[in-house]
Amino acid sequence: MxxxxxxxxxxxxxxxxxxxxxxxxxxxxxxxxxxxxxxxxxxxxxxxxxxxxxxxxxxxxxNAGFACFGSISELASDRKALGDEGMVNLVNRRYSGLQKTINRLDADRIGLLVKGGYELLNEKTSHYINDIDEVNDLLKPIFKSAVFKPANEKISTFGFSGTPHLIENPFEGQVDTxxxxxxxxxxxxxxxxxxxxxxxxxxxxxxxxxxxxxxxxxxxxxxxxxxxxxxxxxxxLTPGRGIVMAINTKKPLKASGTFHYDEGYYYFRDYHGKLIFGGGRNLALEEEATTDFGINSKIEEKLHHNLKEMILPYTDYEVEMIWSGIMAFGPxxxxxxxxxxxxxxxxxxxxxxxxxxxxxxxxxxxxxxxxxxx
Ligand SMILES: Cc1cc2nc3c(=O)[nH]c(=O)nc-3n(C[C@H](O)[C@H](O)[C@H](O)COP(=O)(O)OP(=O)(O)OC[C@H]3O[C@@H](n4cnc5c(N)ncnc54)[C@H](O)[C@@H]3O)c2cc1C
Missing domain, CATH: 3.50.50.60 (FAD/NAD(P)-binding domain)
Known part of the structure; x- marks a missing residue:
């Protein structure tokens, strides 16, 4: 038998x-x-x-292919939640993870471009500028020089509207996912x-x-x-669905690098002349706590609103692709x-x-x- x-x-x-x-x-x-x-x-x-x-x-x-370790608003919030040491540890782990991937696979084979990252701050979030000096001091042992600095002069270069403040991080990069x-x-x-x-x-x-x-x-x-x-x-564990779009603009794209706003809930970058743009999960946190792939039309609408008002004002564009992926979060x-x-x-x-x-x-x-x- x-x-x-x-x-x-x-x-x-x-x-x-x-x-x-x-x-x-x-x-x-x-x-x-x-x-x-x-x-x-x-x-x-x-x-x-x-x-x-x-x-x-x-x-x-x-994903959107940000080779990032936290924007100023995220790290200032992390510092509040985890303390100075906890925040520095988090950055250290993320940064050494990136270095490990680069060393293992080679920068060229992952399409790594270190063009710098930026956070767009509005009136409500501009108070994070006050955190820059202290966060920079805490991160000095890792990066040896200042990580965050104001870069308002680039707002018009990138063509943004309704963004009073821009904070630059020269260590942030992007990969070809x-x-x-x-x-x-x-x-x-x-x-x-x-x-x-x-x-x-x-x-x-x-x-x-x-x-x-x-x-x-x-x-x-x-x-x-x-x-x-x-x-x-x-x-x-709570799943979190995220939406990403690949966008073609009629005029050449001005934004170059990786960009975040609304405490990391929205993000965009350039990719071979296209704009990769995603986020907005915070508009419907409960609905997006799902392992099902799909597009929430409320979030899609908000992404278009932000494109027209802030990221690509006065620029015609069309969405080439839109997709979703599923992240995982915990306490x-x-x-x-x-x-x-x-x-x-x-x-x-x-x-x-x-x-x-x-x-x-x-x-x-x-x-x-x-x-x-x-
Ligand atoms: C829209 C979006 C944008 C993002 N942007 C960024 C970014 O710019 N930068 C960044 O650092 N991170 C970003 N992330 C997060 C990052 O992509 C994830 O943290 C990372 O990919 C997680 O990798 P993982 O291998 O742990 O999980 P996953 O990539 O989800 O891999 C898990 C795998 O397990 C498989 N699997 C699941 N269940 C089973 C089963 N029962 N049997 C067999 N296989 C199974 C799945 O099919 C999947 O392939 C983003 C995520 C999303 C969704």
């Missing part, structure tokens, strides 16, 4: 295709980085990454990491990962499914990097700056697994 599952699989599958040293669930920037860090440290490990989508289907291929993910994927392939796509994981345990068709086994299992983690593991800005009581490793809840944090979280999850298993 045999039980059901063993009737389904062959001895070859069992020996060579279903057993691994480590299985990572989710092929976003965090999952692929976790797999890469493991393999960089221990080239002999057999590692499998399982992804539900044909392509990664969460945030990593949908597609190039980054393609390079990371290729890098994992070169390292010999096996990646299976189109396979939704429906259950995990300390040593097993179940899909509809197979049960895979491993010495350690890492879950890097960000906003979708609650389907597998109980966790304090703190820190990502969850931990081993659950059931022995599963988690690298999830990356928030809105996962481009910066993904490789660092991957490194930390990999470090935990290596120290306990290999």
């Amino acid at each position: 045999t039980n059901g599952i063993y009737k389904m699989i062959s001895i070859w599958e069992k020996q060579s295709l279903l057993q691994y040293d480590v299985i990572v669930v989710g092929a976003g920037i965090t999952g692929l980085s976790t797999a890469a860090s493991l393999k960089e440290s221990k080239p002999d490990l057999h590692i499998l990454v399982i992804e539900r989508g044909t392509l990664p289907t969460g945030a990593s291929t949908k 597609g190039m980054l993910m393609k390079s990371l994927w290729q890098y994992c392939n070169q390292l010999g990491i096996q990646i299976i796509t189109g396979t939704e994981v429906i259950g995990v345990s300390e040593t097993e990962v179940r899909s509809k068709d197979f049960t895979f086994s491993a010495k350690a299992v890492a879950v890097c499914t960000n906003a979708f983690t609650k389907k597998l593991i109980d966790l304090d 703190t800005k820190a990502p969850v990097v931990q081993k659950t009581k059931d022995g599963i490793y988690l690298g999830v809840r990356l928030g809105g700056m996962g481009v910066a944090l993904g490789s660092l979280v991957g490194d930390e999850v990999s470090g935990m697994i290596l120290s306990e298993h290999f």
Whole structure:
């Protein structure tokens, strides 16, 4: 007599295709980085990454590609919430995550351009100018020179309207999100990491990962499914959907760099002459706390309003594409990097700056697994 599952699989599958040293669930920037860090440290490990989508289907291929570590308003608020040390730690982690990605994949292969970042402040948010000196002093050990400085003279250069203040950060950059993910994927392939796509994981345990068709086994299992983690593991996590548009302007685009406003809820950048613009989740926080992809028409309308009134006044434009992606938030800005009581490793809840944090979280999850298993 045999039980059901063993009737389904062959001895070859069992020996060579279903057993691994480590299985990572989710092929976003965090999952692929976790797999890469493991393999960089221990080239002999057999590692499998399982992804539900044909392509990664969460945030990593949908984002706006800001290589950022926080605007002045965000960092001033973080300082209030976390204290001086907590804020500096956060920046340090994001900045070293970015450096890790650049060092691993090479600046050219991720389309990195450090053109500087800017925050647009209005009358209501202009008080953040008063935080610049203290925040700069706190960040000096990391950046060696001032991070934030007023740059009002560039408001007309960029063609903005209704923006009384602009704060510049010369250390902020932008990546080509597609190039980054393609390079990371290729890098994992070169390292010999096996990646299976189109396979939704429906259950995990300390040593097993179940899909509809197979049960895979491993010495350690890492879950890097960000906003979708609650389907597998109980966790304090709220999904947050974000909308992004790619826009063509009739006249050449004046804005060059990365831009944020409304405490980071809105963001735009240039990309090969196009404008990439997104945000507005704060208009409908509850409705946007969803793992369903889609476009909220109220937010879309507000984005058009801001384009016409502030970002592209007097400029005709057309939307080439609009899409959404899903982020994950929690009670703190820190990502969850931990081993659950059931022995599963988690690298999830990356928030809105996962481009910066993904490789660092991957490194930390990999470090935990290596120290306990290999
Ligand atoms: C609209 C938007 C704009 C953003 N802009 C920026 C930005 O400019 N700069 C920045 O730093 N960050 C930005 N972010 C955030 C950043 O993209 C994320 O923090 C980061 O991509 C998270 O990566 P991840 O790998 O943890 O999660 P994800 O990229 O979501 O990867 C998780 C993967 O797990 C897979 N998965 C889920 N469940 C299962 C399952 N059961 N079985 C198998 N696979 C599964 C998913 O398909 C997905 O591919 C933005 C996010 C969004 C949505």
